[in-house]
Amino acid sequence: MNTASTNIQTSSVLTSADLLAHWQGHRALTRRVIEAFPEKEFFEYSVGGMRPFAGMVQELLAIAVPGIRQVAKGSTEELDEHLDQSKTKADILRLWDEATEDINKYWAQIPDERFSDSIVTFGLYEGTVWSSIFYFIDNEIHHRAQAYVFLRSLGIEPPYFWER
Amino acid sequence: MNTASTNIQTSSVLTSADLLAHWQGHRALTRRVIEAFPEKEFFEYSVGGMRPFAGMVQELLAIAVPGIRQVAKGSTEELDEHLDQSKTKADILRLWDEATEDINKYWAQIPDERFSDSIVTFGLYEGTVWSSIFYFIDNEIHHRAQAYVFLRSLGIEPPYFWER
Numbered sequence: 001m002n003t004a005s006t007n008i009q010t011s012s013v014l015t016s017a018d019l020l021a022h023w024q025g026h027r028a029l030t031r032r033v034i035e036a037f038p039e040k041e042f043f044e045y046s047v048g049g050m051r052p053f054a055g056m057v058q059e060l061l062a063i064a065v066p067g068i069r070q071v072a073k074g075s076t077e078e079l080d081e082h083l084d085q086s087k088t089k090a091d092i093l094r095l096w097d098e099a100t101e102d103i104n105k106y107w108a109q110i111p112d113e114r115f116s117d118s119i120v121t122f123g124l125y126e127g128t129v130w131s132s133i134f135y136f137i138d139n140e141i142h143h144r145a146q147a148y149v150f151l152r153s154l155g156i157e158p159p160y161f162w163e164r
Numbered sequence: 165m166n167t168a169s170t171n172i173q174t175s176s177v178l179t180s181a182d183l184l185a186h187w188q189g190h191r192a193l194t195r196r197v198i199e200a201f202p203e204k205e206f207f208e209y210s211v212g213g214m215r216p217f218a219g220m221v222q223e224l225l226a227i228a229v230p231g232i233r234q235v236a237k238g239s240t241e242e243l244d245e246h247l248d249q250s251k252t253k254a255d256i257l258r259l260w261d262e263a264t265e266d267i268n269k270y271w272a273q274i275p276d277e278r279f280s281d282s283i284v285t286f287g288l289y290e291g292t293v294w295s296s297i298f299y300f301i302d303n304e305i306h307h308r309a310q311a312y313v314f315l316r317s318l319g320i321e322p323p324y325f326w327e328r
Contacts, residue, residue, distance in 0.1 A: 012176040013279045014294040019177055022298060047211055048316030115177045130178040134186060135326070138305055142325055145309035152212030161306055162299070 016115070020107045023137050024100065025164030030060070030144045031096055032159040036151055039089050047153055054092065056143035058082070061095055065102045067121055067136050071114065071129050072106040079122040180279070184271045187301050188264065189328030194224070194308045195260055196323040198253065200315055206253050211317055218256065220307040222246070225259055229266045231285055231300050235278065235293050236270040243286040 014022075034042065034057060043054045059081045066077035115130040125132065151158045178186075198206065198221060207218045223245045230241040279294040289296065315322045 013180055013183055013276070014177055016177055018294065022295070026302075047313050048318075050313065050316055112177070130182065131186070138190075139325070141302055141305045142309040142312075145306040146313050148306075149211050149214065149310050149313040152214055154212075161303070 016107070016110065016112055019133065020104070023133070024103070026137055026140055026144075027064075027096070027100060027103075029159060029161070029164055030057075030140055031093065032163075033144050033147050033151070034089065034093060034096065036156055036158055037089070037147070038154075038156075041150075041154060042089050042092075043087075045150055045154065047150055050146065053143075053147040053150060056147065057092055057096075060140050060143065061092075061099055063136050063139065065099050065106070067132065068103050068106045068110075070121060071119065071133070072109040077122055079124070180271070180274065180276055183297065184268070187297070188267070190301055190304055190308075191228075191260070191264060191267075193323060193325070193328055194221075194304055195257065197308050197311050197315070198257060198260065200320055200322055201253070201311070202318075202320075203253050205314075205318060206256075207251075209314055209318065211314055214310065217307075217311040217314060219245075220311065221256055221260075224304050224307065225256075225263055227300050227303065229263050229270070231296065232267050232270045232274075234285060235283065235297070236273040241286055243288070 034053070037045075037053060042052065044052055046052045062079055062081040066079070069075060070077045110129075115128070115133075117129050118126070119129050119132055120126050121132045121135075125135070127135070148158045148161075198217070201209075201217060206216065208216055210216045226243055226245040230243070233239060234241045274293075279292070279297075281293050282290070283293050283296055284290050285296045285299075289299070291299070312322045312325075
């Protein structure tokens with residue numbers, strides 16, 4: 001993001017640009033997992049009484065852009081997991097791609113020193129900016145992995161976890 | 165880890181100590197997921213033809229300490245997922261706790277500037293040190309989430325994802 005400052009902090013664990021690329025790599029994999037589901041099963045199938053993957057993806061969409069907008073703007077955002085009334089996989093994939101662009105846009109507005117700030121995401125969850133962003137990513141990995149089990153139990157080979 | 169240097173890099177996304185605490189928080193949750201399984205189901209139960217959770221935990225144990233030892237020592241490590249012949253959950257939990265201590269020990273030997281180095285973990289996987297460590301963590305989140313589905317399909321309530 002900021003080449004001048006990343007050159008100075010040679011001992012940073014990772015840079016802001018690294019973290020964005022890491023998240024977008026995970027998001028690209030999640031997109032392929034959405035694509036791997038048949039239309040009907042994406043919205044209806046689950047194991048063990050859990051939500052279908054479509055419900056989890058709605059949660060991921062509700063978190064990602066509003067969450068990063070709050071980081072970038074200092075705005076107050078509400079967590080509304082029922083925002084999206086789309087009813088086809090193609091609609092969800094379109095929203096996913098719009099979110100990809102929005103994340104990039106808001107990320108570019110986050111100064112490096114912002115990551116250690118305290119934040120209460122969605123007015124509910126206390127942490128630092130970095131720990132909140134990791135929560136967004138980890139929560140995505142968590143629900144996507146559950147979708148891997150749904151796909152396996154449908155007899156569908158999921159995308160490789162290590163391909164981003 | 166190194167207070168003097170972390171004070172200087174105020175614009176680091178997160179510090180080495182932050183990343184260790186993040187990983188160990190995830191590892192504490194994974195430990196509770198292991199505990200949540202009945203003895204027999206831990207070793208035998210799965211969904212969709214996947215490995216039982218015990219097999220996944222053996223993989224996590226095979227990666228964590230050898231992986232971080234390679235980062236700390238520059239040693240060449242082999243990935244041996246069949247290292248452990250333990251056959252009870254209590255044995256696995258003991259190995260898990262030993263790994264917790266070993267990770268802390270090796271982590272303290274990692275200089276901050278090491279995280280951006282290139283590395284080929286287990287002689288196989290190319291990346292940077294930070295991306296390799298994130299792979300270790302992300303892979304743990306991924307497999308643990310699959311165990312959440314196994315537990316749900318057994319009618320067992322898993323630990324809360326957000327409690328570390």
